[in-house]
Amino acid sequence: MRATMDKPGKAATRVDRRRFIGRSMALASAPLLVSPQDKPQTPIGASPDFSRKIKLGVVGCGGRGSWIAGLFHKHTGYQVYALADYFPEVAARCGQAVGVDTARQFSGLSGYKRLIASGVEAVALETPPYFFPEHAAAAVDAGLHVYMAKPVSSDVPGCLTIENLGRKASQKQRCFFVDYQMPTDPVNIEVVKRIHEGTMGKLDYLVTLGFTSAFEDPPRTATLESRLQKLIWVNDIAMGCDYIGNYDIHAIDVALWVARRRPVAAAGASRICRPDPHGDSRDVCSVVYEFDDGLVLNHCGEAMGNHGKVVLACQVYGGKGSAEINYWGNSFLRGGTRPYRGGEVENLYEAGAVRNIATFYENVTQGRFENTTVRRAVDGALTTILGREAGIRHARLTMDQVLKENKHLEMDLSGLKS
Known part of the structure; x- marks a missing residue:
């Protein structure tokens, strides 16, 4: 599924993505x-x-x-x-x-x-x-x-x-x-607020989309130094968390924001499509996540140089309405007891960072130390790791399994300047 539910106000291109990223267990x-x-x-x-x-x-x-x-x-x-x-x-x-x-x-x-x-x-x-x-x-x-x-x-x-x-x-x-940008946008905030108020009824199904471009993956050299620049490191899972964790995570974070919890299991498949790969990041993935109450999240990710549209979106389906929350284009809520026409998410890459920098300043100077962004950021990263592992293994895994494995990823830093 390449198109979002609503036509975006301004088309996002693969060039936008390069600008976007290039400027981008008890506890x-x-x-x-x-x-x-x-x-x-x-x-x-x-x-x-x-x-x-x-x-x-x-x-x-x-x-x-x-x-x-x-x-x-x-x-x-x-x-x-x-x-x-x-x-x-x-x-x-x-x-x-x-x-x-x-x-x-x-x-x-x-x-x-x-x-x-x-x-x-x-x-x-x-x-x-x-x-x-x-x-x-x-x-x-x-x-x-x-x-x-x-x-x-x-x-x-x-x-x-x-x-x-x-x-x-x-x-x-x-x-x-x-620093996540999508939860700072006023339109996105209002859509999620109404979802949490129950306007859509019981949530039944979530869809997240992460479509973007590929990055150069040249041959390895004697040390890791050559891969520490020009976003080449995105192609190495240990260095960048795979495309699902480095890019798609924006949309998955919104799904967790909507669901107010992380999933308990995932099944998926993924593959490397780029010619002559030298890193191990997957170019495409399809992951179905399960939540503890039966809620289903279907995630699709793709990172290839095929001139497709750049998308970061979360679609939400309830018994009485549906909604879409976007990084680019329009966010809205249809149906339900309080439909919301929404509007365009404007200049979010910069505007979101500016808002977050302002918030950080206020947190520091006003002594707000609750640090509420940390927990969902951790859950979002764990969710992408769960999906990444399910996709690589072509299997169903539970979050508990992944936490119990507690697998550490190691990069060879020998030969680098200290």
């Missing part, structure tokens, strides 16, 4: 937090007070990292104080753009350690997901606030680490925020 069994993405509390029309400057370090200064650094700089409530990237020239380019002293531009695998020790009070983590648990743990242990991209990890142990770190940050009165 685990606790109930899923149901709130949407935290949103700024400053009243409409009020002038925000940015007299308090948060000293920020950005770890990962490639396409999205440098773009995020620019948004933090533009906010004016932050001082982008330090940068770290494996490649020194990447850190230097970003540092020149946002005015960071060369003495606080760090490189190599351990650059993040020098950044943490440089005097920052918050970090934005924008590296490949493989490194998130290690970097986040160092930041929380150092007493820093954490702003983090998704997915939170590429494997189960990493997900459980992030969940523990979210709790630890709250205990230390520090913020830990995971």
Whole structure:
């Protein structure tokens, strides 16, 4: 199924996707937090007070990292104080753009350690997901606030680490925020609000769609260095969590937002379609998820260079109505007791990040340490890992099985600069 239920206001192309990503078990069994993405509390029309400057370090200064650094700089409530990237020239380019002293531009695998020790009070983590648990743990242990991209990890142990770190940050009165954009959009928020109010009746069926383009997957070199750039790492499951975990997860996160819990089982199939692959990420997948009450989620993912339309969507079907929640195009709710015509989701890639950066600022300066984004981000990553494993094995797996396996994914970092 390639088309969404409603014609989008502006067509999304494969070029959009490159812009999108290129600029882009006891604790685990606790109930899923149901709130949407935290949103700024400053009243409409009020002038925000940015007299308090948060000293920020950005770890990962490639396409999205440098773009995020620019948004933090533009906010004016932050001082982008330090940068770290494996490649020194990447850190230097970003540092020149946002005015960071060369003495606080760090490189190599351990650059993040020098950044943490440089005097920052918050970090934005924008590296490949493989490194998130290690970097986040160092930041929380150092007493820093954490702003983090998704997915939170590429494997189960990493997900459980992030969940523990979210709790630890709250205990230390520090913020830990995971950046998802779809739950920040006003139209999407209203659609989900009405669903939760019961306007559609009992929820019966969910569909999530993740259609995008492929990325270059060149031959491996003597070390991993060549795959740490130009989004080549998306092709490596351990580094990027597979396409279902790196891209499709936006739509799956919305399904969990709607369902207010994660699934208990999944069955699926997946395959590599790109010619001459050198990584192990799957280009297509079809996964059927089951929830504890019988609710079914059908997920379709595709990442190939076939000039198809870019889609990130969650379709919701209840006994009395249906709805669609989108990253691009229109979101709406039809039928039910409170239908909602909705409207276009506008400029979400940038607008969502801007909203989240504003929320992070308010959380830090106003002492809001509940860190409610962490739990659903962990559940979303675990859900994509469950689907990924079911697809690779062409089997039905339960979430309990995957948690019990607790499989750690390892990358060979030998030969890389420290």
